[in-house]
Amino acid sequence: MPIKRRYHLRKALLRQLTREVIDRFGESAAELLKGPIEALELEEGGEIILAAGEALLVRLSDKIFPTLKSLDRIPLKRVVVDMGAVPHVANGADIMAPGVVSADGGVTLGENVAIVDERHGKPIAVGQALVPGAEMQGSRGKVIKNLHHVGDEMWRFLAKG
Numbered sequence: 803m804p805i806k807r808r809y810h811l812r813k814a815l816l817r818q819l820t821r822e823v824i825d826r827f828g829e830s831a832a833e834l835l836k837g838p839i840e841a842l843e844l845e846e847g848g849e850i851i852l853a854a855g856e857a858l859l860v861r862l863s864d865k866i867f868p869t870l871k872s873l874d875r876i877p878l879k880r881v882v883v884d885m886g887a888v889p890h891v892a893n894g895a896d897i898m899a900p901g902v903v904s905a906d907g908g909v910t911l912g913e914n915v916a917i918v919d920e921r922h923g924k925p926i927a928v929g930q931a932l933v934p935g936a937e938m939q940g941s942r943g944k945v946i947k948n949l950h951h952v953g954d955e956m957w958r959f960l961a962k963g
Contacts, residue, residue: 836853865949881906881935883917885920905938912930913930917951
């Protein structure tokens with residue numbers, strides 16, 4: 803995952819990012835955007851937002867979502883998947899309705915969610931809801947688009963530091 807350039811966000815871009823973070827994740831997440839904020843522009847498109855040198859957010863096209871390592875500071879609604887779905891999710895598969903054990907009923911269409919395994923409750927992926935939370939436990943179909951998962955290229959890049 804080669805970096806095209808690294809730069810500090812100017813005030814105007816920081817204000818725009820702060821508004822976007824507040825709209826998506828709430829006021830508490832915007833508090834994390836204090837101190838030096840940098841962006842790593844990636845060659846294949848997108849960028850990683852760093853706060854105090856730590857990877858906080860990822861922006862790919864029009865989607866912005868937290869990294870797996872920042873889910874403890876930017877809490878997302880959770881969707882629990884059964885252990886049979888874990889290897890598939892960790893390989894990048896979208897989440898299908900039969901694998902969903904439970905979902906936060908407040909999840910709305912298009913909202914970012916944390917996908918966790920049922921045994922340990924550990925986040926294994928960040929996804930975008932394709933259906934509301936109340937409809938996720940169905941018998942068929944995709945319910946969440948997998949955006950970032952354990953072991954993907956972004957995860958390996960961030961693990962290197």
